Amino acid sequence: xxxxxxxxxxxxxxxxxxxxxxxxxxxxxxxxxxxxxxxxxxxxxxxxxxxxxxxxxxxxxxxxxxxxxxxxxxxxxxxxxxxxxxxxxxxxxxxxxxxxxxxxxxxxxxxxxxxxxxxxxxxxxxxxxxxxxxxxxxxxxxxxxxxxxxxxxxxxxxxxxxxxxxxxxxxxxxxxxxxxxxxxxxxxxxxxxxxxxxxxxxxxxxxxxxxxxxxxxxxxxxxxxxxxxxxxxxxxxxxxxxxxxxxxxxxxxxxxxxxxxxxxxxxxxxxxxxxxxxxxxxxxxxxxxxxxxxxxxxxxxxxxxxxxxxxxxxxxxxxxxxxxxxxxxxxxxxxxxxxxxxxxxxxxxxxxxxxxxxxxxxxxxxxxxxxxxxxxxxxxxxxxxxxxxxxxxxxxxxxxxxxxxxxxxxxxxxxxxxxxxxxxxxxxxxxxxxxxxxxxxxxxxxxxxxxxxxxxxxxxxxxxxxxxxxxxxxxxxxxxxxxx
Numbered sequence: 001x002x003x004x005x006x007x008x009x010x011x012x013x014x015x016x017x018x019x020x021x022x023x024x025x026x027x028x029x030x031x032x033x034x035x036x037x038x039x040x041x042x043x044x045x046x047x048x049x050x051x052x053x054x055x056x057x058x059x060x061x062x063x064x065x066x067x068x069x070x071x072x073x074x075x076x077x078x079x080x081x082x083x084x085x086x087x088x089x090x091x092x093x094x095x096x097x098x099x100x101x102x103x104x105x106x107x108x109x110x111x112x113x114x115x116x117x118x119x120x121x122x123x124x125x126x127x128x129x130x131x132x133x134x135x136x137x138x139x140x141x142x143x144x145x146x147x148x149x150x151x152x153x154x155x156x157x158x159x160x161x162x163x164x165x166x167x168x169x170x171x172x173x174x175x176x177x178x179x180x181x182x183x184x185x186x187x188x189x190x191x192x193x194x195x196x197x198x199x200x201x202x203x204x205x206x207x208x209x210x211x212x213x214x215x216x217x218x219x220x221x222x223x224x225x226x227x228x229x230x231x232x233x234x235x236x237x238x239x240x241x242x243x244x245x246x247x248x249x250x251x252x253x254x255x256x257x258x259x260x261x262x263x264x265x266x267x268x269x270x271x272x273x274x275x276x277x278x279x280x281x282x283x284x285x286x287x288x289x290x291x292x293x294x295x296x297x298x299x300x301x302x303x304x305x306x307x308x309x310x311x312x313x314x315x316x317x318x319x320x321x322x323x324x325x326x327x328x329x330x331x332x333x334x335x336x337x338x339x340x341x342x343x344x345x346x347x348x349x350x351x352x353x354x355x356x357x358x359x360x361x362x363x364x365x366x367x368x369x370x371x372x373x374x375x376x377x378x379x380x381x382x383x384x385x386x387x388x389x390x391x392x393x394x395x396x397x398x399x400x401x402x403x404x405x406x407x408x409x410x411x412x413x414x415x416x417x418x419x420x421x422x423x424x425x426x427x428x429x430x431x432x433x434x435x436x437x438x439x440x441x442x443x444x445x446x447x448x449x450x451x452x453x454x455x456x457x458x459x460x461x462x463x464x465x466x467x468x469x470x471x472x473x474x475x476x477x478x479x480x481x482x483x484x
Contacts, residue, residue: 022208023055027201034201039185040066040114041194042097045079049095051114052187053204060187064211067117071099071107073460080107082132084182085195089137094163096133101150106130110163113203115210123157123166134179135159146175259448260441263456264466271334275434277345277422278331278405283307283319284480295319300330300404313350313385313418314476320418322354328408329417330366337422339365339373340400344425347376348389349407350476354414356383362410365392365403373398380415391425419476 025036037054048068052060069080081098088094095109095117105122129150136144141161148154156173159166183196223231262268271279279298287293295307305321312318323329339345345365353359359380365373374392405422409415428438456466464482471478 023057023059023061025201025204026054026056026058030198035198036201036204038197038199038204039183039187039192039194040083040085040197041185041187041192042080042083043187043190043192045081048080049083049085049097050187051207052185060185062187063207064214066114067095067109067111069097069099069107070120071103071105071122083194084132084134085197086135086137086143087197089141094135094137094143096135096145098130098133098147101129101131103130104128106133106145106147108159108163108166113206115207121164121166123159123168125155125157126168126170127151127153127155132180136179146173146179148180256447258444258446259450260444260446261450261453263452263454265455267334273433273437275423275427275432277333277337277424278420279334280331281420282317282418282476282480283321284317289482298332298334300332301328303327305329308416311352311416313352314474316479317418317476320352320416323407323409323415323417325409325412325414328406330407331405331420331422333404333422336402337365337404338400339394339398339403341394341396341398343394345374345392345394346389346421346423346425347392347405348387348419348421349378349417350385350387350419351378351380352385352416353380353383354416357381357413359409359411359413359415361388361415362406362408363390363392364406364408365394366406367398367401367403371398373403385416385418387419392422421475 027034027036029035039052039054039060040049041052042049043062047065049066050062050064051066052062055061069078072078077100079100081100083095083097086094091112093111093114095107095111097107099105099107099122103122104125104127106125108121108123110118125147127149131148131150133145133147135146138144143159143161143163145157145159145166146154147157154173154175155168156175157166157168182193184191184193185196186192262273264270270276280293280295283295283299285293285295285297296305299305299321303324306323307319308322309318309320311320313320321329347363349361349363351359351361361378361380362375363378364375367373373394376390376392378388378390380386380388405420407417407420423432424435426435427433428435428442452466452468459465459482466481467479471481
């Protein structure tokens with residue numbers, strides 16, 4: 001009990017010191033209430049929503065940030081444009097603001113005390129580039145929200161009383177420009193737009209206490225061992241401690257708490273845990289994956305490469321390459337493919353003779369100077385897509401080094417190529433994972449595997465949420481997925 005009182009006394013001292021340093025607010029007595037004037041505003045698009053109060057010497061003093069924008073793509077953006085705050089009839093606070101000039105939405109937030117805010121909503125709008133939203137509460141408790149679009153048009157959205165449902169009228173609004181007139185105040189020498197309110201002094205004191213606690217927490221959190229000699233100077237260099245252990249009060253710890261988390265981001269699977277050595281094996285890379293990627297990323301040839309989608313192997317993997325006789329298609333893998341003497345690789349590919357009949361395709365692993373590390377021939381028949389598989393064994397006289405895969409039709413007639421694959425013969429238990437990495441994970445003896453989890457679960461929006469069921473089944477029928 002004595003320690004609790006000491007902590008409370010220290011906290012009271014911190015608050016008392018903060019109040020002494022804080023300029024006194026101007027206040028007036030209205031009935032039984034003592035009220036102060038506050039100004040809610042944003043100093044800049046990156047600085048969120050702030051609150052200032054009018055001091056007894058008629059100056060506006062900033063208190064701190066009430067909230068910030070949560071609207072972003074992987075840490076970017078998070079801007080707050082032209083915030084508008086309304087004190088609702090039920091005593092709560094409602095906030096709307098623009099998020100950027102291209103998204104079809106604005107931000108809406110709710111708070112009961114101005115310091116704790118409900119997670120933000122982003123109501124979708126009929127146009128992109130929502131600028132300067134404003135709002136008014138109606139007699140039935142609902143809210144009328146108006147915004148200007150990037151093209152200059154005005155639009156109307158009705159919000160429910162709980163600020164959860166938003167419905168936009170399809171026709172542009174004709175509301176007068178006066179709706180966008182805002183309050184102004186000079187804070188730290190800058191004339192800013194925002195919203196003025198009279199609040200009970202007890203509410204302003206509560207906000208002061210909140211920010212004092214935030215500052216105190218930041219101070220404590222910033223403490224480092226570098227200052228321990230000063231912080232604990234009164235303790236001295238010797239501390240006597242008695243530790244009592246009661247074996248009768250031990251608790252069993254579950255052995256099921258340790259697991260592994262696999263999240264397919266930053267090429268953790270392709271080019272990582274997955275042992276496939278061919279990059280872009282299905283010719284389905286697109287700029288949606290990465291700005292510079294195309295169907296031919298990681299592929300090279302001695303002739304211009306022809307990509308078609310006329311007769312796809314699968315509707316989910318439409319692109320394939322057509323090779324003329326003696327055209328050679330190369331794949332460089334992920335940062336190269338390493339091969340050593342007597343090493344075996346498992347090669348497979350889907351081929352289609354464009355004109356039916358028969359053909360012959362030579363498959364090779366070639367060194368940086370064109371030397372042949374491994375070579376096999378595939379005889380193709382028929383006009384439809386067929387899967388062919390051959391082992392590629394590196395010559396015992398070869399020197400370990402970097403290679404690339406080469407595919408060359410040598411008979412008359414064009415050959416379509418898709419789903420090109422090259423695996424090390426040795427994978428983890430023969431299931432296609434890199435043996436070294438999978439063994440290292442298995443050595444941890446995880447009791448569970450979390451998959452997909454993390455950012456992969458939500459993607460970067462509704463359009464690329466991860467669907468695990470689309471990643472199983474025959475290779476050619478799996479849907480290519482965006483890699484974060």
